[in-house]
Amino acid sequence: xxxxxxxxxxxxxxxxxxxxxxxxxxxxxxxxxxxxxxxxxxxxxxxxxxxxxxxxxxxxxxxxxxxxxxxxxxxxxxxxxxxxxxxxxxxxxxxxxxxxxxxxxxxxxxx
Amino acid sequence: xxxxxxxxxxxxxxxxxxxxxxxxxxxxxxxxxxxxxxxxxxxxxxxxxxxxxxxxxxxxxxxxxxxxxxxxxxxxxxxxxxxxxxxxxxxxxxxxxxxxxxxxxxxxxxxxxxx
Numbered sequence: 001x002x003x004x005x006x007x008x009x010x011x012x013x014x015x016x017x018x019x020x021x022x023x024x025x026x027x028x029x030x031x032x033x034x035x036x037x038x039x040x041x042x043x044x045x046x047x048x049x050x051x052x053x054x055x056x057x058x059x060x061x062x063x064x065x066x067x068x069x070x071x072x073x074x075x076x077x078x079x080x081x082x083x084x085x086x087x088x089x090x091x092x093x094x095x096x097x098x099x100x101x102x103x104x105x106x107x108x109x110x111x
Numbered sequence: 112x113x114x115x116x117x118x119x120x121x122x123x124x125x126x127x128x129x130x131x132x133x134x135x136x137x138x139x140x141x142x143x144x145x146x147x148x149x150x151x152x153x154x155x156x157x158x159x160x161x162x163x164x165x166x167x168x169x170x171x172x173x174x175x176x177x178x179x180x181x182x183x184x185x186x187x188x189x190x191x192x193x194x195x196x197x198x199x200x201x202x203x204x205x206x207x208x209x210x211x212x213x214x215x216x217x218x219x220x221x222x223x224x225x226x
Contacts (some may be wrong), residue, residue, distance in 0.1 A: 002153075099144075
């Protein structure tokens with residue numbers, strides 16, 4: 001059983017569409033992070049959310065941390081082919097330094 | 112951020128052999144981690160590489176199969192021993208860049224194929 005479950009697992013959409021990716025857990029996290037990984041590369045950090053209820057915007061990407069700090073979402077507005085990749089949420093369980101990664105959401109944006 | 116170099120970037124190996132992956136960081140870092148990413152999957156933590164002492168392994172990973180060295184604060188190696196096709200994965204070295212939030216910086220990974 002994954003500590004962090006992401007949905008959907010796969011998403012194929014047309015350029016210009018909006019989408020939301022969810023990251024859920026039964027555990028509380030002091031912070032959650034979102035990474036994007038492209039083929040042949042390591043994951044790259046997009047954002048860290050720290051405060052329950054926090055909303056962060058990064059251009060067309062909006063990240064939200066749940067009030068109870070057990071879940072997070074990533075919303076992409078007007079998706080572009082350059083958004084294609086594997087999106088991963090990650091967090092460190094209480095008392096741990098190492099990150100646990102979510103199950104991942106593979107996004108394909110068709111031109 | 113940090114610049115992380117991993118070698119080899121990819122390799123094809125025969126069953127039963129061993130391969131050592133190197134991870135070099137351009138600055139001293141406190142914590143280094145090794146992750147595995149099986150085909151089409153997310154990342155799974157193998158171990159925390161501790162400088163000057165034995166690595167801390169996660170459940171399901173053992174030192175005999177994945178020996179790790181970390182002789183100093185900028186370098187680590189991961190060996191995949193007695194390989195089988197099930198070991199075909201991307202192996203990723205990462206370093207902790209922000210301690211309070213656990214943010215990681217990753218190398219580009221080493222793609223291993225075992226025949």
